[in-house]
Amino acid sequence: MRNYLLPALLAVTVPVCAQQQENDSLVLRQLATEVLTHSKAYSNLRDLTQQVGGRLAGSPQMVKAEKWGEQVLKDAGADTVYMQACQVPHWVRGAKEEVRIISRRRDFIPPLNVLALGNSVGSGPTGITAPVLEVSSFDDLEAKKDQVKGKIVFYNYAFRPEFIRTFESYGDAVRYRGQGASRAAKYGALAVVVRSMTHGANNLPHTGAMHYNDSFPKIPAVAIGLEDADLLSNRLKGESDMKLYLKTNCKMLPDTTGHNVIGEIRGTEFPDQIITVGGHLDSWDVNQGAHDDGTGCVQSVELLRAFKAAGIKPKRTIRIVLFANEENGTRGGKKYAAEAKAKGEHHIFALESDAGGFTPRGFSFTMPAEKQAKIISWAPLFRPYDVYDFTAAGGGVDVGELYEAIGTPMGELMPDSQRYFDLHHAANDTFEAVNKRELELGAFSMAGLIYLIDKYGL
Amino acid sequence: MRNYLLPALLAVTVPVCAQQQENDSLVLRQLATEVLTHSKAYSNLRDLTQQVGGRLAGSPQMVKAEKWGEQVLKDAGADTVYMQACQVPHWVRGAKEEVRIISRRRDFIPPLNVLALGNSVGSGPTGITAPVLEVSSFDDLEAKKDQVKGKIVFYNYAFRPEFIRTFESYGDAVRYRGQGASRAAKYGALAVVVRSMTHGANNLPHTGAMHYNDSFPKIPAVAIGLEDADLLSNRLKGESDMKLYLKTNCKMLPDTTGHNVIGEIRGTEFPDQIITVGGHLDSWDVNQGAHDDGTGCVQSVELLRAFKAAGIKPKRTIRIVLFANEENGTRGGKKYAAEAKAKGEHHIFALESDAGGFTPRGFSFTMPAEKQAKIISWAPLFRPYDVYDFTAAGGGVDVGELYEAIGTPMGELMPDSQRYFDLHHAANDTFEAVNKRELELGAFSMAGLIYLIDKYGL
Structure with missing residues (x-):
């Protein structure tokens, strides 16, 4: 009885070859086991929240967080790690x-x-x-x-x-x-x-x-x-x-320089096709920025680590972006989108995690219906992980800039939302409020989705 | 796009009249709003966990908890509240x-x-x-x-x-x-x-x-x-x-007397058909027994309060049972089942909440397939509440005794399970570990399911 939804879900979309689905199912299981057993997401989050702490744009902690981001992306096995400078507002309390x-x-x-x-x-x-x-x-x-x-x-x-x-x-x-x-x-x-x-x-x-x-x-x-x-x-x-x-x-000081911190794995077949995955590195000054959005950052980095550990060599270029200044300006997101547009980059999908590190329930998307139907056809692969909703409309604030600028199909991890506004922008958004497994299941879900989009295109 | 599963779900079972489904949808919305706006579950839980505390069978707190249970069932509007005595083990640390x-x-x-x-x-x-x-x-x-x-x-x-x-x-x-x-x-x-x-x-x-x-x-x-x-x-x-x-x-002392605490709303049409809903009142001695199983108790009581507040007069008898001694003997569950059998009671369904007060994802059931298919046909009604899984096998420890004794179809609320074993039977199972809305969404889900089973039978 457990998988009774499977045929129904497939029926509404393109049927996927059974053998293919079997292989994908095995890769997702491999990714899940890798993340649930060897994830670095939780310890990376501990460092970011407890050693860097709150990191509003323009603050000294912003700079410290950028260095942290550079290091974790290198440690996770990115081919290239670089900083993308942007001017950010500098508000002080x-x-x-x-x-x-x-x-x-x-x-x-x-x-x-x-x-x-x-x-x-x-x-x-x-x-x-x-x-x-x-x-x-x-x-x-x-x-x-x-x-x-x-x-x-x-x-x-x-x-x-x-x-x-x-x-x-x-x-x-x-x-x-x-x-x-x-x-x-x-x-x-x-x-x-x-x-x-x-x-x-x-x-x-x-x-x-x-x-x-x-x-x-x-x-x-x-x-x-x-x-x-x-x-x-x-x-x-x-x-x-x-x-x-x-x-x-409080007062607003002159703009200062911040950075998007970016790590890539270059695609083996279609290196010019870019898949962006990210969260935002900045947070408010009054807490540790754990769920908002330390979790999104460490989940994105974990995706890269898990791909490496599982021996997955993506066909397309996977770009992990830790965005600057989401909270009070979205200057990082705007800069990333402007550069992509100016360079004529080909972005096939952009995924964000900025709704907390809670148990994932699915993803929200903004993209043409036929592309979303393709993603919905993969839903049965996620059902064993209790990730079931691929139909909501949405997309993150930072990747939203890419969508606005060049129409990139976008999505956002959709975790359970009940606890988020208990701590959003408040003093209690701390490391202790994050559950290790909930965080990891989100990271796995993102990795699974990106694996499929990389494999089949969108 | 949001409800694309609806027709598929209905297709596998008996189609429900559209008008009927519309009415049921309104009643569920009314119950959800009632619980999310006026629930007593959280404040009742605060009293049980902080004023009574850990309440192992045989302890003085067991007696205090039974009095608490009697009072909250009366306050929630039960027609009748009574105690069912049973012998319980008396282990002391x-x-x-x-x-x-x-x-x-x-x-x-x-x-x-x-x-x-x-x-x-x-x-x-x-x-x-x-x-x-x-x-x-x-x-x-x-x-x-x-x-x-x-x-x-x-x-x-x-x-x-x-x-x-x-x-x-x-x-x-x-x-x-x-x-x-x-x-x-x-x-x-x-x-x-x-x-x-x-x-x-x-x-x-x-x-x-x-x-x-x-x-x-x-x-x-x-x-x-x-x-x-x-x-x-x-x-x-x-x-x-x-x-x-x-x-x-530690040592085991002679058995002592504990009680199942029971509150009923008598059915208006089929009072002899009984629907049991419960959690267990006892807990371990080392914590406040919040998620295990204070939450199950206050959710069960809340169902009764919400029915009253929403003006729902059940056709069948709804019996809320706060079971004694689940943790180290299941004597309360055994007693309840033995009495039901001895009296030849007609139990049509028994529901338990004993997996933590976390965001509900669905229910697990043990019952003949055609009965479960009837419940699955109601799944679309719960989808707006992100409660989606009605297919898992399961049922609680206490209602399991009723199933064993007289074959009563049984179910258990299935909350998100990621945090449960962080605190299960440990010192950190305290009131603070419970989120008010997660608790309430579980209570609503139980109320919605019982409303439908009462209305349509099983």
Whole structure:
């Protein structure tokens, strides 16, 4: 009964020769055993997260991470390892940000647990003290636009629990982090406080990139944890004249030079056909950048190591790319795509892992239907590994630039998403939050997919 | 593209009326939203794990847990809540066990990290000091049987990493924990040390039940963590005359009275047809029994709460059972089955959750093929929740007794298994290791399945 889906899946696509499928099945089993038994992904991740740590673009840790990347790609057996320079933004948090409730009740309230949003401006040395306007959404902001002037706007939009895949909740809520400051500044707000993009059962604030609309003043922006958001909202109900004191010390410095770190195995038959596989090397400054995206980096490197160990010599060129600056600029992805376009490179597929190092469930893709049908025809090969979904639409942020620039078919590893937003951009995205086997199963899934795409083309 | 499997799945079974499927889909969505938004599972689990804690059969915490169970079943809205008494074993660990390497090298070696195995005998107050014989398997033990006498046998059988579903690794390795002592005692061993049943990346020992064969002397048995197992093995290579000092303080007391805690919603149309849903209330003494099996208990209770909240009045009687003493005797499961048989009860299905509170992937079943085909025909209804596998063979330990006694079709929730054996029977099986949403998605999946079985019969 176990494989009852197999004939059904094959029926919707091109039937694959049974002998071929048998061989592929054996190679995938070999790759799985290799990764689950001898993987370097977990120990590489330990080094990156614990010895380099948080590595925001422009930071000294960025440089350290690039050196780490160069070394692990060499160790994994890349034919060539090189750096691709790009200009990256250089945002610094400065001293710890602070938000306090100022209440006429005069009871003791500890400072709120906050993080300034990435790319946001500082409040100035004296901070901002102002009344608070809570809004539940942008619609609510528009309805209350006449009350905004001179206030700190508090976006209290909840991360919706009823979506099953948590990236849908994120896609729904993240606009308040990204656009909230400028939309409130338009009506004269002095700063914004945003409920964190998470349904984690704790009070950790979650940072992340925000973007200013140059038409309006640049105002400070912070995220607060869920318990503090509820506290703030509850107090506002009984105390409409409550104020907040808000101080952030961040600033944007001039651009600096960062690098995509790239390792290749040159193809034996079609070296000009390139398959890109990557994750992003940068992370936020407030954690170790383990699931975001240390795991994507070490999985990509592991693919190369496993190919070597299994004696697989790809026909096409496999290029592992550890992208610079995904978090607050995507400059690495843009640079990689621009170079590919300028050089007229032939990219047949680009795969990213940037959704956490959790148990894989499948892959999401953006490509013409007939190409995706070819991939779906391989689904039965992954079923013994509990990897079953090849139908979702998607693709990563960095490889998305390649798709935009030259239309490269793209995909992204789709791990189980339930725990991701518990730790995304928060202090608890650390090495300890990664399970060795979950990480390895993701690396194997990527290796299996790339093996098939290299073998059969796309 | 997302639901391309749907027609294929339906094709293999009885086609379901489209209107009916539409209604069922809405009810499942209602149950999912209810559970993901208003679940009590997580807070109930916090109380059970943190206020009651470890609750081995016979312990004072067992009694406290039974009271907790009675209360949460009442709070969830059961029509009737009652206790079903059964005699349970009463094993106690006593003072902390101790295993030390005694080496002529005289270097400092910290005591090994050990736990006595459940049901095992104590070493006596002076402990046991003896040379060590390492064996890699039972075959290896047989080959070395002439060397066993007067030794401590060290079973160093590794939990195999290449199985994808970790319960296969467990099924493969657990015989060394269960039978190792008696098989070594047969040849004159004085005690056994067993490599823990885990591939966790740490040194935690994992306890669990062992069983004596009455034909041979009862000897002490302990589990050690993986790092200590490797240390011991490496030292033995260079130092064959090395000894171990082993002291355990455990003993088996006379049986005592425990209870299955049961809550029912009486069926509106077929009250005599019973659907059992449960987990086990007992746990080992060394942790909080969170994933094993606090999560199964609170998920089962949540099903009842969610039915009430969603206004679902089942046609058949739904009976939530929090089983006594699964860990070292299964006396609760046996009692429940014996009573069902003695009373001639009509049980149409029994579902267990005892594989951890991780993201659900499906259910395993043991039942006639035509019944399972009926369940498989509902698979498309679960696909939006990323619950996709209804084909595996299985069923829980407790409901297995009902299957044995009266042939009741049975099933078990099948969560992702990658993290389970990191913490199974070890000190780190605590509340913090449970993710709220993963727990809730399991509870919803159980509620959805039981809703359909109640509605359509089986």
